[in-house]
Amino acid sequence: MPANESSNRPVILTGDRPTGPLHLGHYVGSLRNRVTLQATHSQYVLIADAQALTDNAADPDRIRRNVLEVALDYLAVGIDPSLSTICVQSALPALAELTLLYLNFVTVARLERNPTIKDEIQARGFGRDIPAGFLCYPAAQAADITAFKATIIPVGEDQAPIIEQTNELVRRLNRQTGRDLLPVAEALIPAIGRLPSVDGKAKMSKSQGNAVPLSADxxxxxxxxxxxxxxxxxxxxxxxxxxxxxxxxxxxxxxxxxxxxxxxxxxxxxxxxxxxxxxxxxxxxxxxxxxxxxxxxxAELARDPDFVRDVLRTGTANGRALTEATKHEVMEGLGLFRL
Structure with missing residues (x-):
């Protein structure tokens, strides 16, 4: 039985981009809360490798290598695969299909106005050379959230506009279908925000090399x-x-x-x-x-990579069943032709 099956608990969706091993910033901002919440909620943890490609397309091997690294960090801090479902995003095709559907219900202007996207575009120095996948991230995030029918999304305060835009899409789809097809979601913002880097100049970040990894000796x-x-x-x-x-x-x-x-x-x-x-x-x-x-x-888990892969395979299979069911509900609600 999947970790979250046959439960009336609130549904949480959380996760990380596998751009490198996780660090103390992740621990204080989300990981320790996940360990606590998995006992009282139906928790899905998404390793967002497809989303990581939006600004790492030149080095996809970096993403592939770090999927297992992130999974190791999850298990090492106490995320329990019997309580939480750990999924690999790219192996859930319904997420990409829902993203494509949702892009028909949001404008480019609305995507560009999203404060989170505006700030990240500026931080990365894209100018007008914005990868389309990056610009469309709010629609992809909405697909992730709604596919799992999550109602609680632990995020930093800077990510709250993504949840707001997700709920805009949900309300529009619900109005169009004439029923409560999808639930709205609530941002769960931790009491302690993002940790600063050790030099105090920026937030702790894998990409900036100013983080203390969980594997640090x-x-x-x-x-x-x-x-x-x-x-x-x-x-x-x-x-x-x-x-x-x-x-x-x-x-x-x-x-x-x-x-x-x-x-x-x-x-x-x-x-x-x-x-x-x-x-x-x-x-x-x-x-x-x-x-x-x-x-x-x-270190103990790293000596048994087959166990870690089995955790990912099992969790992803369970996540695939759920997200495919939601996709079919959305398609049916929109009146799309099905063979």
Whole structure:
């Protein structure tokens, strides 16, 4: 029986582009929530390899290589294939077919106005040379969400406009078919947003090379923390320091379980009398303790790639059955000819 079958639980769709191994930003932003939510929700986790091609078409082998890497990260952090269904996007043809259908119900102008797409186009420096697949990402995302009939989508705040546009398409299709063919979805935005990079200049990103991967060893973790941006005017431990914009405190807020201790450290840092070395030492220990079991579990799973492939095959087969059923419902609702 599929992990999510015969359940009246709310349906979650989440996932990642396989452009590289996952990192601490993914962990705090989504992975640890997925581990918790899989016990109370029907959760589908999509490895979005087709979507990753929208800005990686020149190097498709990079995407192929990282599908297993991302799956290893999922399993290592505790995503349980008996509770969550892990699917590979490119092996679900209904998603591409629904995308093509949905593109008939949205204009180019509306796609270009989507704030998420506008920001990403600018960040990537596409100018007017925008890959068509990238521009059409909101329609493809709508296909992903609706194919699984997901009602809860964990996303960062910057991705919320994608969910809004998905719901626009859903409402239009429901009006056109005269029934509640597809459910609207709600964005679930984590309390802690995206982690900054260690240098504090941008968000933590695989593509920018400023991330701490989940597979990092103790030496790599210590080196990353050592490079973290603090307060450039905090030259001596006795000097008052700024907490705001201090990357070490941002990470302590995200990962230190002792909230009162962090609050006390902030007060001491602002007053003066707490050095950056002591702060970084504390954070290093916390991150090393967090990642050690994940790293060990990942290494163990990597020695059995057939098991990981079986997880993907089983999850994708279950996802294919569900998404094909939704596609046929949409086609029937739109009155399309079927042989």
């Amino acid at each position: 103790d030496v790599e973790i210590a080196a990353a923390v050592q490079r973290m941006y603090t307060d450039p005017d905090h030259l001596r431990a006795s000097d008052p320091g700024r907490v705001e914009g201090n990357v070490v405190f941002t990470y302590l807020d995200a990962f230190d379980p002792d909230l009162q201790a962090v609050a006390d450290l902030k007060a001491q840092y602002r007053q003066g009398g707490l050095g950056d070395v002591a702060l970084k030492h504390r954070l290093t220990g916390i991150l090393q303790a967090l990642l050690a079991p994940i790293r060990e579990r990942r």
